[in-house]
Amino acid sequence: MLFDVYGTLFISDSGDIGVAKAKAHKHHHIQELLEKYHVKTTPEKLLEELYGRIEKTHEQLRNTGIDFPEVEIDKIWMDILKIKDRQVIQRFAIEFELVFNPVYPMPHLGDMLSALKQQRMLMGIISNAQFFTPRLFEWFLGSALEHLGVHPNLVILSYQLKHAKPSAMLFDLAVQKLSRMGVSASSVLYIGNDMLKDIYPARNAGFNTALFAGDKRSLRLRQDDPRCANISADLVVTDLLQLLDHFDKEMWK
Numbered sequence: 001m002l003f004d005v006y007g008t009l010f011i012s013d014s015g016d017i018g019v020a021k022a023k024a025h026k027h028h029h030i031q032e033l034l035e036k037y038h039v040k041t042t043p044e045k046l047l048e049e050l051y052g053r054i055e056k057t058h059e060q061l062r063n064t065g066i067d068f069p070e071v072e073i074d075k076i077w078m079d080i081l082k083i084k085d086r087q088v089i090q091r092f093a094i095e096f097e098l099v100f101n102p103v104y105p106m107p108h109l110g111d112m113l114s115a116l117k118q119q120r121m122l123m124g125i126i127s128n129a130q131f132f133t134p135r136l137f138e139w140f141l142g143s144a145l146e147h148l149g150v151h152p153n154l155v156i157l158s159y160q161l162k163h164a165k166p167s168a169m170l171f172d173l174a175v176q177k178l179s180r181m182g183v184s185a186s187s188v189l190y191i192g193n194d195m196l197k198d199i200y201p202a203r204n205a206g207f208n209t210a211l212f213a214g215d216k217r218s219l220r221l222r223q224d225d226p227r228c229a230n231i232s233a234d235l236v237v238t239d240l241l242q243l244l245d246h247f248d249k250e251m252w253k
Helices: 024-036 043-062 073-081 086-100 109-118 135-141 168-180 195-204 242-246
Strands: 010-012 103-105 123-127 150-157 189-192 208-212 235-237
Touching: 024 043, 024 086, 043 073, 073 086, 103 135, 109 123, 109 135, 109 242, 123 168, 150 168, 168 195, 189 195, 195 208, 235 242
Parallel strands: 123 150, 189 208, 208 235
Antiparallel strands: 010 103
């Protein structure tokens, strides 16, 4: 099984990774953060520069042929804040993200991963993500991904590749890695909350698909997008434990 992270394994305020457009009531939290790190600017100016730098980087990456570009947010912050200490920058980036996109584990996440690990299910992740994403599992579940049963060679994160979902690049890479492990795409189930970013590219890669519809804030049906007009997931689940009910070693062969 391969999983999306935000909106699937973790409840996400914006339904995905990345900076959501600022809500006014969050500006005072940004001000507190700026004061903590001795940054002399206003929340409004900081956000304007952040959005501008992200869009500029996206445009530069598009010009190199990347269809759905991804930034490395710590490098963006380093450029904006003019702070060279990467550890300080990463702490700032984490605190900023928690202000704008607070996350919490989906119900039964730990139980599901534990059960799949006991059944020796090969597990991986394909997700839009930043450097702090793997740490979520340590913070909330008390264990690193590998100790939770996720194969380290099957953790495919957008920021490392500069490609974001729904780019086929992430899913094609997973197919290649699985093939070298003797696993065919047709024996894989990919679980995500977004019909365009998850189900569409996973189907094109030859995976079986499960749409996670357990959180209405993160569910993305994309009914107006022509790429999703005539596709459906093989499975729809509203609780992560339902994946165990459908688990059958012969089901995806």
